[in-house]
Amino acid sequence: MIGDKIRELREANNILLRQLAATLEMDTAMLSKMERGDRYFRKEDIVALSKIFKQPQKDLLTLWLADKVLKTIENEEHKKQALELALKTLK
Amino acid sequence: MIGDKIRELREANNILLRQLAATLEMDTAMLSKMERGDRYFRKEDIVALSKIFKQPQKDLLTLWLADKVLKTIENEEHKKQALELALKTLK
DNA sequence: AGTGACTTGACAAATTTTGGACAATATAGA
């Protein structure tokens, strides 16, 4: 999800995976995994990426956090109810 | 949240912390922390507790999972948007 | 002061997550 977004931005800007990886000072394989959702971006990288691609930090961070939430509940039952309950609690 | 619920049930049934801890085969201190939200219940314990207190598994598991979700997002910004996004993605 | 119930903090042990390296493979274009 956040990975798709980053890939989209990267391709729209004609930047190669290895170029972006170099900018973020990470291994190309790692960035590939991150874009595909195999691994998680670190929060600092998301912040850096929002600057690189001139996107509102909030948007990317929200995507990133939603991914994390989805990961915590994957493989569980009653996901929807739990999310709704969590949301209700928050408000 | 799930902890409050368990404590409520335990007290309504006049069971001592150490008695319930013994039933669940855990340290009293651990159960105390769990009820107070300091530590997490294991899923199996929630299942066991729903039997002990004759509660629908679903209800307790939902509470338990909502807690986990809230924990993953605590200390983050844009919690609400992220939860809403996650919920939307799920549907 | 003594007792029972519960809480708390410190700590080590166990487990999970993470970041990164590397190699093999795939894919597309010249």
Add this chain to the structure above:
DNA sequence: TCTATATTGTCCAAAATTTGTCAAGTCACT
């Protein structure tokens, strides 16, 4: 086919998180 790019899997060590145990502490009551 050769080359550049990207993907995928596996391995490793470091870091972080979780878990369990224990001792000491509080609190309320008698």
